[in-house]
Amino acid sequence: MSSWLRQSWLVLLLAGSLGTALAVVEQLLEGRIGQHARDRLTKAVLDVVPGGIRSDEVSAGTRQVFEVFDEAGRLQGRAVVAESAGFSDRICLMVGLSADNSELLGVAVLESRETPGLGERIREAAFLDQFADLPTSVELQVVKPGQSSEQPIDAISGATISSKAVTRAVNESIANILQPQVTAASVDTLTEDASNGGQP
Numbered sequence: 001m002s003s004w005l006r007q008s009w010l011v012l013l014l015a016g017s018l019g020t021a022l023a024v025v026e027q028l029l030e031g032r033i034g035q036h037a038r039d040r041l042t043k044a045v046l047d048v049v050p051g052g053i054r055s056d057e058v059s060a061g062t063r064q065v066f067e068v069f070d071e072a073g074r075l076q077g078r079a080v081v082a083e084s085a086g087f088s089d090r091i092c093l094m095v096g097l098s099a100d101n102s103e104l105l106g107v108a109v110l111e112s113r114e115t116p117g118l119g120e121r122i123r124e125a126a127f128l129d130q131f132a133d134l135p136t137s138v139e140l141q142v143v144k145p146g147q148s149s150e151q152p153i154d155a156i157s158g159a160t161i162s163s164k165a166v167t168r169a170v171n172e173s174i175a176n177i178l179q180p181q182v183t184a185a186s187v188d189t190l191t192e193d194a195s196n197g198g199q200p
Contacts, residue, residue: 040110041094048096048106049077063176068096075099080177081110084169087161089113091122095173097136107131107170112162119162127156127163136174142167 045055045066052068064081078101082093091112096105107128114120121127130153134140141149142164155163 044094044108044110045079045096047108048079048094050105052076055079063173065177077105078177080173082169082173084165084172086112086114086165087119087159088115091162091165091169093166093169093173095131095170097174097177101174101177102136104131104134104136104170104174107166109166114159114162118156119159121156121159122162122166127154127166130154131170136178139171140167 042055045068046052049055049068051070053071055066055068058065058067066079068076068079070076077099078097080095080097082095083090084093085091089112091114092110094108094110096107097103098105109123109128112120112122114122131140134151138151140151140153142155142160143149143152144155144160153163153167
């Protein structure tokens, strides 16, 4: 009986020690993972708005919107976090717009778990480059070979759903910025910053 008790206490002691160790490791990693996510977000913001060197997050309801400025503090554009349901899971993007919201500057993929070799090709430059330097006044439309559109986006072969998910997210983010459902203070901030070069 005493041997069984000793073994039980040993198991409990080991379990407690392992649990404590795992909690410490998780806490240490959480800070690093969080910093990595913030760094990746900052890089994506600057990637989709050329000429920017710093960004500030602005109030826009539940959406994440960043204003991007150059060295002189002039507003270069805005970056908007956008999401849409893909083939496998949610696809998260960063969408870059010009300072006056008239031009789509670029798109970057923040997170995607689409099928490797198919849907994951939305990360490739050959697909994303289609979203650069386009007017926001015309809605983007995914097309297959032989189809035409006023503002076409060529679908990735074998990944039409993923291609449409990205395009839908971009269209929705543009629509939300052009007709923002945000607070009056947010609208005033966006308008004033665009007119005075981002200076307070």
